Amino acid sequence: MKRITEVIVVEGRHDTENLKKYFDCRTIETGGTSLGEEVIAQIRAAAQQTGVIVFTDPDAPGNMIRNAVNQAVPGCRNAFVDKHDARTAKKVGVEHASKAVLEEALRHLVTYREEPEGGLTSSDMVELGLSGCDQAQANREKIGRIFHLGYGSAKTMRQRLNHLGITKEQIRKELE
Numbered sequence: 001m002k003r004i005t006e007v008i009v010v011e012g013r014h015d016t017e018n019l020k021k022y023f024d025c026r027t028i029e030t031g032g033t034s035l036g037e038e039v040i041a042q043i044r045a046a047a048q049q050t051g052v053i054v055f056t057d058p059d060a061p062g063n064m065i066r067n068a069v070n071q072a073v074p075g076c077r078n079a080f081v082d083k084h085d086a087r088t089a090k091k092v093g094v095e096h097a098s099k100a101v102l103e104e105a106l107r108h109l110v111t112y113r114e115e116p117e118g119g120l121t122s123s124d125m126v127e128l129g130l131s132g133c134d135q136a137q138a139n140r141e142k143i144g145r146i147f148h149l150g151y152g153s154a155k156t157m158r159q160r161l162n163h164l165g166i167t168k169e170q171i172r173k174e175l176e
Contacts, residue, residue, distance in 0.1 A: 004025040006051040011057055012031065015095045019094070030065050074112075078110045119161075119165075130158075143175070
């Protein structure tokens with residue numbers, strides 16, 4: 001069983017149970033979207049001691065939690081799973097991902113940095129076909145898979161791409 005030294009931030013106990021089936025790891029469960037100061041304090045302490053991996057569900061509440069943690073505790077690493085790799089007929093989440101999907105996500109960790117000046121704009125997103133067209137959702141899903149960013153709205157995807165310093169040229173090349 002592979003040991004993960006960083007503490008993994010997940011949404012709930014089922015996520016913890018699924019990860020612990022395959023990895024020797026420690027988790028902090030947020031218990032939902034309303035992150036209390038106690039949970040943030042635990043995440044800050046873990047970040048200083050061993051580092052933190054944010055591994056939330058590929059849905060809107062998961063993105064809200066991920067954003068809140070990354071704002072409160074800069075420097076966290078992030079793991080993403082695609083919706084189609086972590087779902088049942090009715091639910092989506094880390095708790096439903098297979099060992100192979102979890103391993104792949106943990107191999108491609110992403111650390112956000114300060115959003116650079118001159119990053120992608122909303123106009124760039126439209127120009128690249130990531131917003132404002134019929135193919136925008138499919139294009140964002142493709143870019144999310146290629147750069148291991150998960151899925152997000154145009155605004156979320158732009159923020160993630162900017163935090164990673166991914167350029168228009170890199171995106172254009174991948175969409176060709």
